[in-house]
Amino acid sequence: MSISALKEKFNSLTLESENHWDYRGNNNSERDYVHGFCTYPAMMVPKMQREMLDVCLEHLQDTSLRLLDPFAGSGTILVEGMLRGLNIVGIDVNPLAILLCKAKTTILNPKTLQEKTSQLFTWITIHDKTPLHQFDGINKWFTKQAISDLSRIRAGIITEETVDYRRFFWASFCEVVRIVSNSRDCTYKLHIKEQKDIDAYAVDAIDLFKSTLQYNISKYNEFYSELRKRGHLKKDGLAYKGQVKIILGDSIAFLNHSKQKYSLVFTSPPYGDNHTTVSYGQYSIMPLRWINYQDIDEAVDDALLATLYEIDNQSLGGKSSNKALTPARKKVVKKSETLKAQLEQINNLASQQSNKIIAFYSDYDRFLDALSRKMKPDAISVWTLGNRKVAKQEIFMNKIMIELCEPYHMQLLTSFTRQILNKRMPKLNGYQGEEKGLQSTMTREHILIFVRSDSDNE
Template structure:
């Protein structure tokens, strides 16, 4: 039986007392070894499955973390995620009626998150999706609605025709949220009907033999996905309503999702910051050699109207299959706000790891340092938008380089401690369900994550 942690008297409420209370709470909850791991979970929880985005967090685990924080700090009103992904942190905050804010450099992540975190939705979207599928099925035009280079490698001609017809039908819808919902459904349709293998996040075309065996109808796939997605979303909103987080069908607090580079966070959150709480799962290395979020998004984004994602969404991100990943942390050499000397001074563990790396792969050390330079710049920027004494929940994985595991959690702890932050505790979460890129040698042995609870110390 779980024993409730003693409450802290408001008259003696200090940051140190809240820290101690949180530790007691987390310890009492963690006596169940699967509490932070969630062996049994609902894949449709909070519209989690509307698109198979890489390395998604588990909604129920994030809600449990939030619940513990809010029990100790009921004054918290906002949660921020600077590495948004599919929006799991934000929808978790919505269950508690929090103001939720997040950004990501990937346009597809922004699209998915805007659908999930919308304050108002159209509950007839399932019916509308059926009408879109019917319109597409009746469309006999042979015009292909994408100009992507090398399209024939990734799509059979009849697949391209049906995707084009779906795209034209979606454009006819008047409601922006409805179109965004339909674009996300189309994105998953593209993922399932392209010639790309789905066993890895990196783009990898199927063999000609496999492609010839496949008989696919994107319209049929879209229709089935839309039914499931509409039902999943309806259930999510029903749960929000039961939790009294909706008023006349509208979410009670603020939601805001923006396209943006986390290295420049303070430039575009000045109107909403500072934030009370951070909850995020950052990349654990450069995307090109770890989780290729950009490559995974490349094919779907070619079929989506960028103007419906965001006016600032840059179609040049589709210049190559690797462009989004190149623009992400550690993707290309950038201005050295954090020099190697500064980085190693802040994290001796990172220096020891870098110095012990073998000569091969030849670029292993370079990529490691390049990523952490960018990550350090991101930390500076993130802390600028967080309130003094705000808590931060970082869920991180430890990647491999040349068979050696990068101590990501320890490096992050050192970097943040050097930026006037205090590490309260570190939890371990076993990965039961999280889909990882098993064929990627840099992460093949990652079967657990670390959850760091950090407080930004008041200057």
Template sequence: MENVFEKYTNEFLTFKDYKNNGLNGIALYPAMMIDEMQKCILEEILKIYEKKENLVLLDPFHGAGTTLLIAKQLGVNSIGFDINPLANLITKAKLYDYDRDELMSDKNKLFDMLDSNIRFHLHSFDKIDKWFRLDIIEKLSKIRFCIMKIENKFNRLIFWTIFSNVVRKFSNSRSSTFKLHMKEKQKIDLMTDNVIFEYKKELEDALTKLSYDACSVSTQLLCGDSLKLLDSIKNESIDIICTSPPYGDNSTTVTYGQFSSLALRWIPREDLDGYAASVDYNYSSIDKLSLGGSKRKPSNNLVYLNEYLELISKSKQQKIINFTEDYIDVFEKLSSKIKKGGYIIFTVGNRKVDNQLFPFVKINDELATMYGFSKVTELKRSILRKRIAKKVSSVDSKAVESMSEEYILIYKKEGENQNA
């Protein structure tokens, strides 16, 4: 099967002319996958199966829902997990099949309220005046209040999703990084207060891209710890696992939690899932709850990991151990959920720690062999567009370059596939 992927060269997979201006691009979220790339890879895998009607795809780290959206378009049932409530909300908004007339009616109600002199309460939370100007707080509070007046919870999904974009855009945090870093005071002072105009404009655009056709494909989304949620899935019940797992602990790799924290402070808990509503979120809690967020003791014999730990300082070893131990637990559980002959498709990267490349690709290869998978292929692509700086940290007074390449790893579980 490896030969079918020969056409997927590095140049092809960069998608240099790609523009994320469809349904997948309606919401801001860190490190989003290219939907066209995922579609190409999944289409090749699906050619193996005689029937795809009853296939089930799992994405245990669904992020902004790119893979699940493609699965739906290709007629594949899917299950998605993510620990981040904002990711869960955004993905639901993309995947839901709306009633066009009801949604347009609610949009008109919302706009009428926004254009009126409706009385509303100023929203408040810890350090709100640090991250937002007072006039911006007033406008965002009005939008928040008016969305809450819309009775249809499913229609509110898309209203909150676009609201999260506007919260990010008009915050005092820099847009050039996923972390919470203050803009210069001059830039904060010069921001134009056109919050409601921008919100209405973005929402109108998003409504042209949503799905309004009833779909027979099943999609199940859950918000929470993937390791725990995997217990709800029967062993050997998944045909394809397709995901981009974290490349390292969130706090020092991609800070999904920090990115999401401001929007989550504005969105009411009752419009988030049960797990999300029960967690006491602060500006770093999601990242601490994610893979590598708590201290672990080393308990594995991975050759590439142990060789790597010898290359980095003692002070940096612990966070690598924390992440890898958590990741091994997830990999082991994933391996038990996939059917014999099923496929894993991982998009991963080798980040730098202590200016040394963490061999995440090789570690995945080692785990795949350990848990009964054979490697189908490995594809490499250059990352042309990044919203993080090219230099992300400093070691010994020298700048460290951020990740510029990704790898698509495809594994097959040993055994005969009954549907192929």
């Protein structure tokens, strides 16, 4: 399929039926296979990514290509890549994202998984007096009962000797920690519930863990069977045929040091800095404090988890020194007229907020620079974007992105917009003004498809 045929294919799908990409109707937002392991903010809709991926693969005609997601989150793209037998590379700065990516993409023996799960359940039933886990603030964020139950599950998981299986258990455990914590679920940020709501809450963490883990096992078994059916597992059924690379860290740093080049990139970047959009770090920190983070990745260090905010600081736009802002602004507005005009409008209303936008787009521009250097000629990249709001103004990331990409020889092939019917975002009555602003524009997603237009990259 030529580039023009690829464009034609996307355009015809978009025009085929009104709301083609909205996936209205039954089960269309279903998180099948391992997609539903543990909730993570702003997860992509698997069905949509799957359809777009198939169109791109038909165009590229290369079943052994390397698919990159530089903002991998919960691993939606990576899982879809495995279902197509591709080599996959996922990067994320958040250790919870890496745990989920690894738990979803590691091939386990289904029979052994069920046996080890039965052993774990038995251990938890017998050992009703395990030492209580401790960390700063534990008594604020968890009730006594929750601390006792979670400590028991945690102690049981640690008895499992194989790290791959422990990771599978931790991924189920993380969901339970989040649900039973005293933090409100109407926001991604940590906000303590009212005492009456804490007192009224009566979920049994152990029962919840058992049902969550059993559900995840049934979903994993579906995934495993499908991989096997499609011929993507090695003969013994204990390993994936392709390569799986999951990296904890900053995608700019990774891409700058990597020698690898990519012909296909699928991703959904953050909407802005985490502090004023989606606080992936705050969302993740409570589960992370309960688990043995050495089990996630050797690169997780104490400093990353020391405060409630460090993961968000390390994410795009998280660090902004006042000194660096002026040159950073000059550089990005030179590339994007849209950003320039929007910053001028916001500046008059909210300089603090415009600083956050500059810090984010400055990092984002460095990221695009690093990525474009690692793209093969004619590489295709597919971006799922959301426009946030600042001071009641929608920031048109979908337009800014096109302008920022141009100097990097990434040309827009086509784009379309879809309504989000079931994306997990904070409820409209959330407690954070910024999150409310995010919600009101996040009912739409913009899909942009670019092609690397020349071959003069290093």
